[in-house]
Amino acid sequence: MDIFLQQLINGLTLGSVYAVVALGYTMVYGIIQLINFAHGELVMIGAMVAFTLIGVLVPAGMNPLVIVLLATACAIPVCMLIGYAMERLAYRPLRRAPRLAPLITAIGVSIILQHLALLVWSRNNLAFPQIIKTVSYHIGGATITNVQIAIMVMSVVMMAGLALLVYRTRLGTAMRATAQNAQVAGLMGIDINRMIAVTFVLGAALAAVAGVMVGSYYGIAHYQMGALLGMKAFAAAVLGGIGNLPGAMLGGLTLGVVEALGAGYIGDLTGNVFGSNYQDVFAFLVLITVLVFRPSGLLGERVGDRA
Amino acid sequence: MKTMNFAPKIALALLAAAAAFTMSGCGEEKKPEPVKKAEAPPPPSIEIKIGHVGPMTGGIAHLGKDNENGARLAVEEANAAKIKIDGKDAKFVFVGEDDQADPKVGTTVAQKLVDAKVAGVVGHLNSGTSIPASAIYNQANIPVISGAATNPKLTEQGFKNQFRVVGRDDQQGPAIASYMAGDAKPKTVAIIDDATAYGEGLANEVEKTLAAAKIKVLPREKGTDKTTDWKAILTKLKGKKPDAVFYGGMDASGGPLVKQARELGIKVVFAFGDGACTDEMAKLAGDAAEGLLCSQAGLPVAAADKKFLDNYKKKFNADPILYAPFTYDAANLLIEAMKKANSPDPAKYLPELTKIDYKGATGQIAFDDKGDRKDAEMTIFTMKAGKITPVAVIKGGKTTPIADFIAAMSPAAPAAAPAPAAPAPAAEAAKAPEAAKEAPKAEAAKK
Amino acid sequence: MALIGIVLVALPFALSQAGTAWVRITNLAILFTLLALGLNIVVGFAGLLDLGYVAFYAVGAYAYALLASPHFGLHLPFWVILPIGAAVAALFGVLLGAPTLKLRGDYLAIVTLGFGEIVRIFLNNLARPVNITNGPQGITGIDPFSISGVSFAKTDTFMGAMISGPMKYYWFLLVVLVAVIAINLRLQNSRIGRAWEAVREDETAARAMGIDTTQIKLLAFAMGASFGGIAGGLFAAIQGFISPESFVLVESIMVVAMVVLGGMGNIWGVILGALLLSFVPEILRYTVEPLQKAVFGRMIVEPEVLRMLIFGFALVLVMLFRPAGLLPSAVRKRELAERKA
Incomplete structure (x- = not known):
């Protein structure tokens, strides 16, 4: 039982990371039905900027918590700026283009961001300085660290904050109006371009926070780290019902837990014919099964023909 | 009207493509020239191309660059040493290629090196790119030494030109x-x-x-x-x-x-x-x-060759990450075999490479009949x-604690040829075994 | 027409002058053209976004490798295996298509992406408990093509001309390519082709018109997959070694990029896209370094990095200026014109 509890904790932590990245995907998708495949690169840039700042600030001998907060505070505007530039230059001109055109620009933007990061931060795996002392707590035979708790709390706070913004503010109302029908929203006096830009920038800010989280939890950053994480988070967003904020959270957590339980139990359940190597297969099979029975994800609304 | 607008754009694109093609054509045609020059009778210098392949982009690009640095250092040191081959000043040219750790790119760049008539190749990093590329080098009979690919299959294809200096799995x-x-x-x-x-x-x-x-x-x-x-x-x-x-x-x-x-x-x-x-x-x-x-x-680099570490650090402003000492050795082995054969012609120096016995940054190197490192430590x-x-x-199969290993070998140390300065005593001592082994062979080689 | 034919047949001789590497690059470009044409059936004709297309390529490659290598000790001739590879890939196409019929747009995209990953993970892990694929170690010593004792892997001299292995493969690939283009052209204007178009434009309306959408979609998956399977078999033979690392997600995305960049739905556009995306990085490989040295006198940005940066910018710029692809299909062109109006 303690093993099971531990696997749940592992899964929830990993799921929280997926969830925060998935929020970014889902927001952008919700408003303009675009999968921003370069979103993972924003996470990477966030981690890299934080890495540089932490490297600069640690010798100054500040409180570790202050350093991490400062690093995050710097990563956010950098990512926001890139997110804005991305939308303005690569996506906005294509808003009326065939659906797959922005997909290709997104791939292009991904390649560009990765290799710019390579130039700035080298090809090496960058080891995040281990500044926050890891403290472990024991609950019912399982271990949970302060960093894990922080990640889970952060992701919930961010989702809640985002939900508040979208459902309780004027800005959020305008965003939702744009999402529902951009043309009509425009007629109502909403600056659609601004709304879409705001969405991108908000998504980018989330990506920056996710980057700092991933970097400091796993202690490593690499210029290609965004690709895999982005793919998993995209899967999480779809699982939960893309375009739906609580769905992204639910999808992320579900994917994380499924992966952890998959790695933990497939081997024993199949007499070791399959093992942890099939962890991703297991995760994708769960995704496919869910989509076969609920073609718009766990919390998604029925969408029309968009292909 | 709309379609008319596109016409100039297409023309422009075509023009650009054509320009790119001709440029690439020029770049290509220029390359063989120096080699041809080298074949002509009495030029005072001889240009020898040494290729290196590893991933310079992608997930393990940092290791690829590290490998390339190792080989590059060896080539530059050889140039600085003003080696004479066949009575001419040897000018080694380093040709670095990126295989992106992708097998299909691996074969393409291997062919590119063969086309460029390199005398020898160091690489590739991954077994996955090394194995398909090895068939291409084998057809061209160009010696290849991998400093990082550990898959046993690489050297079990019966290719006489394939070597490796790293330990097999x-x-x-x-x-x-x-x-x-x-x-x-x-x-x-x-x-x-x-x-x-x-x-x-x-x-x-x-x-x-x-x-x-x-x-x-x-x-x-x-x-x-x-x-x-x-x-x-x-x-x-x-x-x-x-x-x-x-x-x-x-x-x-x-x-x-x-x-x-x-x-x-x-x-x-x-x-x-x-x-x-x-x-x-x-x-x-x-x-x-x-x-x-x-x-x-092999032997710990820090112990076997402090000079390599210092030079690497001086040149690239970083410590070697992993396989750089091995690619450094691999490039040096190619150069050493060329010196012994007094020729950069693969057909002539390949036999020398096969029977080489060389003290490198990773210890003593000799090859077995498959091309693997013989009796590697x-x-x-x-x-x-x-x-x-x-x-x-x-x-x-025999384990010796490092202290005993050093102690057992140190009496032989004085016989060492002038060795580079190595401050750490352990380093000095660990070098001794090579020196001891080297001494008689060096004498034999002098004859 | 005849002139183009002569040029295409004679091309490898010209390319060999620039280096045999160019013949190899051309061969890979043709392989990717085959892949792009296969994917075009699914994405361009039937409008189903498939991000896991490389799975079929992998299936074809492994079918060839397992039936013609020392791994199982089987050495069947290529003209037996290529159809088998195509059939197995088609079967996988149906396997993917069947459970995903209800899915649309981006949901389909993520499921196909997952499918591609699942196939790769299986190939990577089916080495134990029973060794089928030899796992990440890959399969070595795959037989090259050979026709009546003439091996495609070796260089021969024919009437005084050096015929290298890659050149032989080039001619074979050219024949396959011409056949595939012919099939595609026929398909596009056939009953099936029009049914695909109908499904792409409006599935509900298509069904109302009496089209069996289930069958027609599965047919698209199967046909697209079979081309991928053939390309895979050819790849295995040319390389002589395959391992799962050749069949990663990035490859799928590159093929999608070829289709979209060229102009999905338009066969000639797709061919153009595939050739461009195959050749441009290689041309950059040859030109970036000398160009930088010529302009700045020294290397400012490492050539490998600059090559990727230029490639990324090229993708973005082409899409910004030609959103429907370089050679858009007639339908798309019309749509775009309407929207702009």
Whole structure:
């Protein structure tokens, strides 16, 4: 039982990371039905900027918590700026283009961001300085660290904050109006371009926070780290019902837990014919099964023909 | 109207494409010229191209660049040494290529090097790119020395021009496995790999050795080379209570692995292959890395060749990451064989390379009939205060603690040829065995 | 027409002058053209976004490798295996298509992406408990093509001309390519082709018109997959070694990029896209370094990095200026014109 509890904790932590990245995907998708495949690169840039700042600030001998907060505070505007530039230059001109055109620009933007990061931060795996002392707590035979708790709390706070913004503010109302029908929203006096830009920038800010989280939890950053994480988070967003904020959270957590339980139990359940190597297969099979029975994800609304 | 507008754009695009093509054509045609010049009778200098291939972009680009640096350093040192070959001043030209760790790009760039008439090739990094490329070099009969590809199959295709200076999986695996078995005396061992040709290949050899020693091995666990979250697998292992864990994979995934294991309270010894035998492990895992075991082919570089380390650092403003000493040796081996044969013609110097006996940065190097390193030493390291530190040398299945190894060999030290300055006493001593071996051979060579 | 034919047949001789590497690059470009044409059936004709297309390529490659290598000791001739590879790939196409019929747009995209990953993970892990694929170690020593004793792997001299291995493969690939283009052209204007178009434009309306959408979609998946399978078999033979690392997600995305960049739905556009995306990175490989040295006198940005940066910018710019692809299909062109109006 303690093993099971531990696997749940592992899964929830990993799921929280997926969830925060998935929020970014889902927001952008919700408003303009675009999968921003370069979103993972924003996470990477966030981690890299934080890495540089932490490297600069640690010798100054500040409180570790202050350093991490400062690093995050710097990563956010950098990512926001890139997110804005991305939308303005690569996506906005294509808003009326065939659906797959922005997909290709997104791939292009991904390649560009990765290799710019390579130039700035080298090809090496960058080891995040281990500044926050890891403290472990024991609950019912399982271990949970302060960093894990922080990640889970952060992701919930961010989702809640985002939900508040979208459902309780004027800005959020305008965003939702744009999402529902951009043309009509425009007629109502909403600056659609601004709304879409705001969405991108908000998504980018989330990506920056996710980057700092991933970097400091796993202690490593690499210029290609965004690709895999982005793919998993995209899967999480779809699982939960893309375009739906609580769905992204639910999808992320579900994917994380499924992966952890998959790695933990497939081997024993199949007499070791399959093992942890099939962890991703297991995760994708769960995704496919869910989509076969609920073609718009766990919390998604029925969408029309968009292909 | 609309379509009319596009016409000039298309024309422009075509023009650009045409320009690109002609440019590429020019670049190509220019290349063979120097070689032709070299063939002409009496020019005072001779240009010799040495190729290097490794991934310069992609997930393990940092290792590819490290490899390239090693080979580049050797080539530049050779140029500085003003070597004469066939009575002419040899001018070595370094030709670096990026195979993106992608097998299909690997064959393309291999062909590109063959087209450019390189005299020899150092590389590739991955077994996955080395194996398909080897067939192309073999057809052109160009000697290739890999400094990093460990898959046994590479040298078992019967290619006479294929060599490697790094330990094969089936040389390194038994070494680290038997040391781990002797050191930790485990009853049960868990083996994890990263599901790559390297990680899995090495893990399989470790498993074979452990099974032969009647040690129980748990069902294999696998992540990927990009895995950073190992907690699920580690939690499962924790329930099975192994006495030791071996991981076949690189430091980028191995660091987080050992860090998370300690966080989960798994206290047993962790062992790794050369891919994770770097100081990087301590940076990635912090204190959790202390006490880990790992192996490298050859002798510890820090001990074998301090000069290489210093020069590398001076030139590239960084420490070598992993295989740079091996690619450095590989490039030097090519140059050395050319010197011995007094010719950069692969047909002439290949026989010299086959029977070479050379003291490199990673120890004494000679090749067996497959092209693998003959009777290679394996060094076992442990992590001590954030640095990997040699603890034992394994040769021919015999384990010698590093202190004994040094002590046994030091009396022979005075016979050494003038060796580069090496401040650490251990370094000095460890160099002694080579020097001792080298001495008689050097004399023989003089004749 | 005849002139183009002569040029295409004689091309490898010209390319060999620039280096045999160019013949190899051309061969890979043709392989990717085959892939792009296969994917075009699924994405361009039937409008189903498939991000896991490389799975079929992998299936074809492994079918060839397992039936013609020392791994199982089987050495069947290529003209037996290529159809088998195509059939197995088609079967996988149906396997993917069947459970995903209800899915649309981006949901389909993620499921196909997952499918591609699942196939790759299986190939990577089916080495134990029973060794089928030899796992990440890959399969070595795959037989090259040979026709009546003439091996495609070796260089021969024919009437005084050096015929290298890659050149032989080039001619074979050219024949396959011409056949595939012919099939595609026929398909596009056939009953099936029009049915695909109908499904792409409006599935509900298509069904109302009496089209069996289930069958027609599965047919698209199967046909697209079979081309991928043939390309895979050819790849295995040319390389002589395959391992799962050749069949990663990035390859799928590159093929999608070829289709979209060229102009999905338009066969000639897709061919153009595939050739451009195959050749441009290689041309950059040859030109970036000398160009930088010529302009700045020294290397400012490492050539490998600059090559990737230029490639990324090229993708973005082409899409910004030609959103429907370089050679858009007639339908798309019309749509775009309407929207702009």
